[in-house]
Amino acid sequence: MLTANQKNLVSQANLSFLDLSEQRFCQLCQQPDLIASAGDNELIDFLHIANALYRGGEPVISDTDYDFTYLAELNKRQPQHPLLQTVEPEPAFAGKTVDLPVIMLSTDKAYSLDDVHRWAGRIEKACEELDKNFAKLIFKVTPKLDGYAAFDDGNMLYTRGDGRKGTDISRVFERGLQVANQGQRGLGPGEIVVSRSYFDENLADFFDNARNFQASVIKEKQLEEHAELAIKDQAAVFYPFALLPCWTGPWQALISDFEHIIKDIWHKVDYDVDGVILEIIDDELKQHLGATRHHHRWQLAYKENQQTAEVEVLSVTPQTSRSGRITPVAELEPVRLSGALLSRATAHHYKMVLDNGIGPGAIIQLARSGEVIPKIERVIIAAQPQVPSHCPSCHHEPIWDNDFLLCPNNFECPAQITHSMEHFFRVLKNNDGFGSATIKKLYEFGIRRVDEIYALTNEQFESMGFGPKQSENLLTQLLRSRNEAVEDWRFLAAFGVFRMGLGNCERLLAHHALVDIFNLSEVDIISIEGFAEKTAAAIKEGFIAIKPLFDRLMALGFNLQASQHSQDQAAKTLAGKLVVFTGTLHSGTRDELGKQAKAAGAKVGSAVSAKTDYLVAGDNVGANKLTAAREKDVTIISEQDFLLLLKGESA
Numbered sequence: 001m002l003t004a005n006q007k008n009l010v011s012q013a014n015l016s017f018l019d020l021s022e023q024r025f026c027q028l029c030q031q032p033d034l035i036a037s038a039g040d041n042e043l044i045d046f047l048h049i050a051n052a053l054y055r056g057g058e059p060v061i062s063d064t065d066y067d068f069t070y071l072a073e074l075n076k077r078q079p080q081h082p083l084l085q086t087v088e089p090e091p092a093f094a095g096k097t098v099d100l101p102v103i104m105l106s107t108d109k110a111y112s113l114d115d116v117h118r119w120a121g122r123i124e125k126a127c128e129e130l131d132k133n134f135a136k137l138i139f140k141v142t143p144k145l146d147g148y149a150a151f152d153d154g155n156m157l158y159t160r161g162d163g164r165k166g167t168d169i170s171r172v173f174e175r176g177l178q179v180a181n182q183g184q185r186g187l188g189p190g191e192i193v194v195s196r197s198y199f200d201e202n203l204a205d206f207f208d209n210a211r212n213f214q215a216s217v218i219k220e221k222q223l224e225e226h227a228e229l230a231i232k233d234q235a236a237v238f239y240p241f242a243l244l245p246c247w248t249g250p251w252q253a254l255i256s257d258f259e260h261i262i263k264d265i266w267h268k269v270d271y272d273v274d275g276v277i278l279e280i281i282d283d284e285l286k287q288h289l290g291a292t293r294h295h296h297r298w299q300l301a302y303k304e305n306q307q308t309a310e311v312e313v314l315s316v317t318p319q320t321s322r323s324g325r326i327t328p329v330a331e332l333e334p335v336r337l338s339g340a341l342l343s344r345a346t347a348h349h350y351k352m353v354l355d356n357g358i359g360p361g362a363i364i365q366l367a368r369s370g371e372v373i374p375k376i377e378r379v380i381i382a383a384q385p386q387v388p389s390h391c392p393s394c395h396h397e398p399i400w401d402n403d404f405l406l407c408p409n410n411f412e413c414p415a416q417i418t419h420s421m422e423h424f425f426r427v428l429k430n431n432d433g434f435g436s437a438t439i440k441k442l443y444e445f446g447i448r449r450v451d452e453i454y455a456l457t458n459e460q461f462e463s464m465g466f467g468p469k470q471s472e473n474l475l476t477q478l479l480r481s482r483n484e485a486v487e488d489w490r491f492l493a494a495f496g497v498f499r500m501g502l503g504n505c506e507r508l509l510a511h512h513a514l515v516d517i518f519n520l521s522e523v524d525i526i527s528i529e530g531f532a533e534k535t536a537a538a539i540k541e542g543f544i545a546i547k548p549l550f551d552r553l554m555a556l557g558f559n560l561q562a563s564q565h566s567q568d569q570a571a572k573t574l575a576g577k578l579v580v581f582t583g584t585l586h587s588g589t590r591d592e593l594g595k596q597a598k599a600a601g602a603k604v605g606s607a608v609s610a611k612t613d614y615l616v617a618g619d620n621v622g623a624n625k626l627t628a629a630r631e632k633d634v635t636i637i638s639e640q641d642f643l644l645l646l647k648g649e650s651a
């Protein structure tokens with residue numbers, strides 16, 4: 001059973017044990033294997049509750065179990081679920097909710113050298129796109145602090161919140177928390193951490209774990225006396241990432257001595273560390289690479305591989321995806337790895353199957369990674385490769401597309417058709433009931449397109465063998481999916497155009513209205529940040545292909561919420577300028593003025609650097625700060641001047 005404090009956290013997070021009783025929650029904690037048989041609602045409730053407890057400083061399951069068993073199960077069932085696609089929300093600690101000065105995201109994770117190579121490959125490609133020399137690019141490696149993420153703008157300290165809005169927890173500095181290494185305020189993102197050795201010696205008797213302690217430092221309630229002492233002893237600090245010990249150097253140097261560098265950085269600090277962070281140092285390239293709603297593409301968390309095992313392959317099953325790609329899935333002699341029973345693993349593609357001899361009798365090395373279905377790391381004993389001679393779904397002869405095997409029968413292949421229909425409802429997210437079983441049944445009765453589903457009547461559903469109650473529910477859900485508001489970019493993503501996932505759709509529709517996308521030229525697409533030249537042609541082609549379905553669905557009247565259009569960047573009054581605010585401001589809070597600056601096209605920095613264009617100085621700004629800014633050739637303007645600039649009048 002949960003403690004009173006834990007129950008409190010659950011109710012504070014506006015969660016309740018509805019679909020999941022407290023008893024069942026505890027049972028699922030203790031027996032991770034049971035999660036595979038839990039219902040979808042149970043699973044999602046379980047994750048929300050585990051997450052709220054973890055973020056509130058009361059984790060009830062290990063991170064490994066959370067990632068590799070519970071979250072992995074969700075990934076298997078609903079890969080588009082927000083818990084996987086966005087930053088996991090934090091519970092609201094008491095305090096004002098404020099916009100974060102910069103977006104704070106989670107990190108993309110790598111568990112093998114292969115993953116790291118793939119990430120570097122994407123960076124190399126981005127270098128090519130910008131005509132930069134990849135060999136000269138500088139990489140940075142820092143320890144990944146396992147504390148409590150926060151952002152210090154020099155004035156306030158904010159929690160990461162949902163990545164865009166956080167809570168003002170400046171109180172922790174008022175309580176005497178120091179910046180690590182006698183550092184200054186205003187160094188941006190970092191983590192509240194506690195010295196591992198200090199924790200073990202002085203705090204372990206009073207707090208269950210370090211996370212529990214960190215949360216107690218942030219909470220509004222009176223500090224516990226041991227926590228107070230830890231802060232005084234500077235064992236608990238705010239550690240800005242900018243001050244972390246780091247390794248820097250080019251890719252070649254990093255990869256040729258990878259293990260050694262990682263190990264060294266991993267153990268450099270006396271704080272809990274759960275990996276290392278790899279990133280690049282090049283603002284232009286970082287900007288070009290951008291971010292998903294979950295992580296920055298220029299950053300990667302490398303974590304140690306979990307347990308590995310050697311297992312025998314029983315057979316290789318082909319699976320055709322929505323896009324026609326045929327994926328090899330190896331059926332394995334069941335094996336237990338990091339607490340879960342595994343019986344399947346994917347190979348990257350059929351070229352790998354062919355080259356490495358993956359087939360019945362092969363012995364492979366399996367490592368459990370963040371994926372639900374683990375990947376084959378290495379083939380130890382090769383066998384006769386098992387490669388299909390036809391698409392498992394439509395029996396059409398497959399074709400090779402580089403390393404991949406493709407079913408080219410896009411318009412008739414049942415797997416592609418059913419997965420596309422499922423994809424539509426899953427991405428739309430404002431409905432239930434159209435999972436794979438329902439869609440399969442609809443397919444059997446001749447349904448091939450989503451608009452045909454919308455045209456079905458109660459009688460038709462029933463004639464297909466759905467019960468009266470289910471038929472009614474499906475109709476209700478169809479209605480709901482049209483009536484409930486849905487962002488236009490999400491609606492577009494539901495069509496599953498190649499390269500048009502949620503992130504790209506959101507980006508595109510920030511610049512163009514939904515109805516205009518079919519008239520966009522490749523040049524129009526490329527001119528938007530984040531779209532590469534090579535993908536533009538495929539995107540345009542994809543749009544042409546969905547146009548008939550798009551028109552049919554639009555005619556049904558979905559409740560679409562149009563994206564806010566950023567006005568033409570160049571026309572904005574502060575386009576491309578980097579602005580920093582300092583001192584006491586009068587026409588609004590720093591936050592509000594920052595927002596106005598951003599709306600006018602500016603970027604808002606937290607500290608003056610050589611790249612800063614304007615330092616907006618309010619009242620009571622120290623002379624040193626102004627001198628430092630002048631030395632960096634930064635234009636210092638008053639708040640009044642800033643307001644004029646906003647309006648487009650020169651200051």
Ligand SMILES: NC(=O)c1ccc[n+]([C@@H]2O[C@H](COP(=O)([O-])OP(=O)(O)OC[C@H]3O[C@@H](n4cnc5c(N)ncnc54)[C@H](O)[C@@H]3O)[C@@H](O)[C@H]2O)c1
Nearest residue numbers: 051054059061062063066105106107142143144145149277
């Ligand atoms: N045990 C549980 O019940 C439970 C529940 C939910 C989540 N979790 C754990 O939380 C993790 C996911 O949390 P997350 O979204 O914070 O992602 P994450 O663990 O990948 O961490 C991302 C964060 O790393 C931080 N970071 C630390 N050192 C850094 C450095 N040197 N440079 C840059 N950033 C650095 C940043 O603050 C960033 O926000 C999972 O690994 C999961 O195991 C556990």
Ligand SMILES: [Zn+2]
Nearest residue numbers: 391394407413
């Ligand atoms: Zn097929």
